[in-house]
Each structure stands twice: as C-alpha cells, then as structure tokens.
Amino acid sequence: MKNYQFFCDFDGTITKEDTLNKFLCLYADKKWLDIEDDWIKGKIGSKECIEKQMQLFDNVDENSLNEFIDSIEIDETFSDFLNYLKSQEIDFYIVSDGFDYFIERILKKYNIVGVKIFSNKLEIKNGKFKTSFPNYNKSCTPGSGVCKCNVIKSNRIVTKRVLYAGDGLSDFCAAKNADFLFAKGKLLQYGKSTPIDNLIEFKSFKEITEYIKML
Numbered sequence: 001m002k003n004y005q006f007f008c009d010f011d012g013t014i015t016k017e018d019t020l021n022k023f024l025c026l027y028a029d030k031k032w033l034d035i036e037d038d039w040i041k042g043k044i045g046s047k048e049c050i051e052k053q054m055q056l057f058d059n060v061d062e063n064s065l066n067e068f069i070d071s072i073e074i075d076e077t078f079s080d081f082l083n084y085l086k087s088q089e090i091d092f093y094i095v096s097d098g099f100d101y102f103i104e105r106i107l108k109k110y111n112i113v114g115v116k117i118f119s120n121k122l123e124i125k126n127g128k129f130k131t132s133f134p135n136y137n138k139s140c141t142p143g144s145g146v147c148k149c150n151v152i153k154s155n156r157i158v159t160k161r162v163l164y165a166g167d168g169l170s171d172f173c174a175a176k177n178a179d180f181l182f183a184k185g186k187l188l189q190y191g192k193s194t195p196i197d198n199l200i201e202f203k204s205f206k207e208i209t210e211y212i213k214m215l
C-alpha cells in the first residue's frame, strides 16, 4: 500500500476539453462572452463569472443538455489509472470548479462510480439553472467557486502525501498544497515560474500511473 492521496481537477485534466466552455459556446446567449471578458481582465472571479453565465439561460431543455454532456470525452487512460489507485489503496478525489451535474453524468457514462467529488452545484428548476457554491472561499486569491486549497487542507490525512493533477487557473491555490504536482497547460507554466518542487509534466493519466509506480 502506498501512503498517498490523490486530488484531481476535472475539466481539461480528466476531460479532453473544458465542458462548461464548450457548453456556453454552443448554447449560451452571446452575452456570455462579455462576462468571460470581465473574468479574463480580472474584474470578476470565476465564481461570479459562471454564476452570471448560467443565469443567461431561461429555457433549459434537459434532453439536449444531457445529449451535449454525453458528447464529452475523457482521457482513455483514466479508468486504468483509477484501477491502479484502487489496487494501491490510494484515495482519490475530484476537485473541480465545474458543476456536479456535468461531472456525475460524464463519469457515469464511463461506468465510473463512487468517486468523491468537490465541486459547484447545479440544478435545473422551471427551465432555469440554479447554481450554488458550497466550497467557496472569499479570501482565496483566484476567486474560484471552489477553493481547492481548502478542500485539500480539510480532507487530507496528515500522514499521507498529496498528489495533485490539474491544468488551469483554479488549480493554482491547490498547487502549493501538493507534495507532487502533475501539471499541463497554464498550471504547468505557473509551476515552472513559481517555481514548485516535484513538478511533473503530463499529457495523459498513463504517465501519472507510471510515475506513481516509481514512488
């Protein structure tokens, strides 16, 4: 048994592309781009950004939403990676600044069950999206819906080392709490410039699995 816990981002890390971004591109009123712009310029945090963007919908069709979600693909090596973690009794958690509705449905499609998820919440009520942010922390720097560093701090077991994988801005606060950081995209750039110790570049979960085998 290995003495580790694994915390993992979802969009762009487990999935091949950003689910919410693709969804907004396809279905949202063009105003979503103005809101996105405010986020890019740093005027608003990502929590406020996705909160406002989801308010743009007033006639949500659940069937087409589900159809869209079912078109999302994940890293082909992710299931084997999860099986490996299980065989080593390494706890695994998803920590995502996306919505539970999307994540749960995508995982189910790939027959992945029983994974603990920390994320923002999304419900559909009378054709509208209802969002909530149970893991929000106003004082954390990136203004994300989910403060990933808080999730790690309150769920890690002190005697176990923390492994983390991610690709984006919302992972920055988590990065400093990881003993080993698997990174790609913006998170990789951040890890290099900070710099962060034990930074490992990855493209797929196969590489992460190989790395853990050597630990």
Ligand SMILES: [Mg+2]
Pocket: 009, 010, 011, 012, 013, 166, 167, 168
């Ligand atoms: Mg991501």
Ligand SMILES: [Zn+2]
Pocket: 137, 140, 141, 146, 147, 148, 149, 150, 173, 174
């Ligand atoms: Zn944080």
